[in-house]
Amino acid sequence: MNTDQLIQELSSGLTPVKRLHSPGRRLVQWLAVSVPVLAAITWFFGFRPDLAQCLADNRFVIQNLAALVTGLAAAWTALASSVPGFRSRTLTVAVVPALLWLASAGEGCWAEWQANGWSSLDSVLHQKCLPEIVGSGLVPALVLMVLVRRGLALNPGLTAGLAALAAAAIGSAALSLFHDGDTAWVTLTWHVGSAAGLSALASAFGSRLLSRPARSLPA
Amino acid sequence: MINDRAKHLEDSARWGQWMLAAQAGDQAAYGRLLSELAPVARRMAARQMTAFGVTEDVEDAVQEILLTLHGARHTYDPDRPFLPWFAAIVDHRVKDGLRHHRRHRGRETDIDSVPETFLAQAANTSATDRMDLGKAVAKLPAGQRQAVEMLKIKEMSLAEASAASGQSVPALKVAMHRALKTLKGMLGP
Structure with missing residues (x-):
């Protein structure tokens, strides 16, 4: 088939399509499903007993706000990257809060290290949050993947990595409401580390997760 | 230079309008759009492929670009310029084509004539x-x-x-x- 025939065929068989919603609107759709699910998980396990004390601690508030903002920003960036013409400088939207999250956890670790030395690392071995983070982030991850697949991710590794980071970060923020005993080292290794690990894993398999060619939905 | 930029902006605005009409099912506008985009895609693809020493398969790349554009036409946002959206699809498809070419190139050898491998006539037809x-x-x-x-x-x-x-x-x-x-x-x- 030559190109003119292809053009003829594509245009003569054209049907109206439903335009993809903006990244902001799809982010709202993602939150509309994810927030109730995370609220239900929190309700099921119950708030941690020391939550009131934690909320009075600036470090706890900053760390978890940073995780929450990382989740929102990474989700928005993942959705934006599923539209052709995505500019790589938009990545700073996700990178800046992720670095803030890392820095706030790192600052906590430094303070714990100065106070307790090597013994501050004990909690890392006793507290393993990866299953809880995966469990909390599972539904947000699946929903985000569905929303991302409605577009056309030209860099599937990047999009999948951002989606996994978003799900893990928002899962981590929710986890801190019902999971007690997390020290700064636990936050750095198990929360931030899990998010980074899951993001790298998703990025490696991104082309398999998102390689399906885009298909316009009928209007 | 200023004229080129003005022409790009004008083309981008016109194509954006046609794509908006195509999203609503306007076949005539879509036909016009694809007919104007095909030579642009051909130029862009040829430039990128020639830079990598590939001079054949340009028409295949153009058709792949048009097919991808067709499948992804719902992702075009009329509030944004058309050209960056289109250029991203072209770039992606050409790179994909070059990867495909490299993969196959490693397993293929150019030969001037097909050698006879069997004496039987039926094997050489x-x-x-x-x-x-x-x-x-x-x-x-x-x-x-x-x-x-x-x-x-x-x-x-x-x-x-x-x-x-x-x-x-x-x-x-x-x-x-x-x-x-x-x-x-x-x-x-």
């Missing part, structure tokens, strides 16, 4: 075999012929062929299966 096969494919029913052309001749994936033809993946599989059966019957044992 690839040209006439191709003609027979071409005639047999032309005689296939439309749906089966389309499946063979897309999946075997153009080497499209099932998903891409489905997007281009509007047929479902199972329907394409069935058409391909039937086509092979019919061709087997036509060309003998």
Whole structure:
């Protein structure tokens, strides 16, 4: 088939399509499903007993706000990257809060290290949050993947990595409401580390997760 | 330079309008859009492919670009300029094509003439075999012929062929299966 025939065929068989919603609107759709699910998980396990004390601690508030903002920003960036013409400088939207999250956890670790030395690392071995983070982030991850697949991710590794980071970060923020005993080292290794690990894993398999060619939905 | 920029902006605005109409199902606007974009895609693809020493397969790349654009037309946001959206699709498809070319290149060797490998005449008739096969494919029913052309001749994936033809993946599989059966019957044992 030559190109003119292809053009003829594509245009003569054209049907109206439903335009993809903006990244902001799809982010709202993602939150509309994810927030109730995370609220239900929190309700099921119950708030941690020391939550009131934690909320009075600036470090706890900053760390978890940073995780929450990382989740929102990474989700928005993942959705934006599923539209052709995505500019790589938009990545700073996700990178800046992720670095803030890392820095706030790192600052906590430094303070714990100065106070307790090597013994501050004990909690890392006793507290393993990866299953809880995966469990909390599972539904947000699946929903985000569905929303991302409605577009056309030209860099599937990047999009999948951002989606996994978003799900893990928002899962981590929710986890801190019902999971007690997390020290700064636990936050750095198990929360931030899990998010980074899951993001790298998703990025490696991104082309398999998102390689399906885009298909316009009928209007 | 300023004139070039003004022309780009003007083209981008016009194509954006046509794509907006195409999203609503305007076939005439879509036909005009694709007809204007094909030579642009050809120029962009040829420039990138030539930079990597690839001079053939440009037309295949153009068709891939148009098919991808067709499948992704719902992702165009009329509030944003058209050209960056289109250029990203072109860039992606050309790079994909170059990767495909490199993969196949490693397994292929250019030869001037097909060497005779067997004494028997029947083993050395690839040209006439191709003609027979071409005639047999032309005689296939439309749906089966389309499946063979897309999946075997153009080497499209099932998903891409489905997007281009509007047929479902199972329907394409069935058409391909039937086509092979019919061709087997036509060309003998």
